[in-house]
Amino acid sequence: MVPLCAAKLRCSGNRQGIENVMGIEIERKFLVTGDAWRQASKVRSIRQGYLAVGTTNTIRIRIADAEAWLGIKGKAVGGARPEFEYPVPLAEAEQLLTLTPYQVIEKTRYVLPHDGLVWEVDEFHGANQGLIVAEVELETVDQAITLPDWVGKEVTDDPRYRNALLCQHPYTEWHA
8 A cells, every 4th residue: 555645755865954854844835826727637525633733743634535643743954854654444434533532633635747746735624614725745945936826826835724722723613
């Protein structure tokens, strides 16, 4: 079984100041405008819950269609952060979702290529209905990118748009 974001597990060495870490996540996040992104050829239904949310680390269980992963993320340093994902049997993942003290996040993920990069657009449901964000994973924090026409305001540094916070403070509660 290959993790949803297999590239994170293939990283090694020192990237952007995080030493001796196998999995590194470097991504930028944007709000989405228009509907052109709906032409994605790959679409997945995702449910995820957070077992622990701290100021430096999070532990997440994610079910995407019929596959599941346990994800552990560390504190961001210079735009990059350690991230590890491990496959989990689906039945165990379903049980782990019942242990989360927070709301389970439900979303549909659309995967689209653009200018040599893979963009993931998350359309949220439930308590986060109305929120649509696009993320792109990068090799370096200073990597230049060309934005698709359907990408709007960048929210990479706005903590309200992090999934770990959306499970505690849903979009429908703070967005006017």
